[in-house]
Amino acid sequence: MLDDTIRTHADGDPALARTVVRSASPPAVAVADEGAPERLGRYLVLESIGAGGMGQVLRAFDPKLDRAVAIKLLHPTADPDDHARLLREAQAMAKLSHPHVVPVFDVGIARGRVFVAMDLVRGTTLRGWLRAAPRPWQEVVGMLVQAGRGLAAAHAAGLVHRD
Numbered sequence: 001m002l003d004d005t006i007r008t009h010a011d012g013d014p015a016l017a018r019t020v021v022r023s024a025s026p027p028a029v030a031v032a033d034e035g036a037p038e039r040l041g042r043y044l045v046l047e048s049i050g051a052g053g054m055g056q057v058l059r060a061f062d063p064k065l066d067r068a069v070a071i072k073l074l075h076p077t078a079d080p081d082d083h084a085r086l087l088r089e090a091q092a093m094a095k096l097s098h099p100h101v102v103p104v105f106d107v108g109i110a111r112g113r114v115f116v117a118m119d120l121v122r123g124t125t126l127r128g129w130l131r132a133a134p135r136p137w138q139e140v141v142g143m144l145v146q147a148g149r150g151l152a153a154a155h156a157a158g159l160v161h162r163d
Contacts, residue, residue: 041110043071043117054082055113059120062105069105070120074113083114090116092159100150 038045043060050057055074062069074082090107093116097103106117124132126147130140154160 040071040073040115041106041108043069045071054078054086060117062117065105068120069117070102072116072118074115076113078113083109086114086116089159092157093118093154096153096157096159098150098153100146101153 040058040060042064043062046059046061048056049059049070055072055078058071058073060069060071061067072086074086087107090104093101094104102118102121104116104118108115126143129143
């Protein structure tokens with residue numbers, strides 16, 4: 001079951017299709033001093049793939065479900081309000097099922113830090129995508145429409161993104 005899987009969502013319009021490629025097989029795992037993979041709960045941490053104001057995003061592997069995941073992990077200095085906010089955000093996002101919203105799989109606390117495990121979507125930022133190549137305006141509008149649909153679904157569920 002360590003094959004790559006491809007999911008395509010088009011909302012009925014092939015021009016607006018989004019393809020997500022996920023790989024369940026873990027590449028080289030980051031190791032702790034003892035030679036064991038670093039763990040965050042049940043997850044094997046592979047690498048840091050981003051950071052923001054509230055925390056960092058890690059690429060990890062879920063051996064229980066045999067799949068790659070992204071983990072949003074709060075900074076160690078986050079205050080209790082941030083912990084509560086991220087837990088509420090994870091609960092609300094877990095109720096969403098939309099092709100343009102990343103699904104949430106798990107939420108928990110490890111080493112005193114709140115984390116959210118979600119689908120690992122490989123790709124780039126919108127800024128990176130725009131800079132990678134000249135794009136016809138129709139393609140840009142199509143991408144923005146996809147993002148807008150995801151945002152509208154989140155807003156309809158009562159979520160407002162703080163960033």
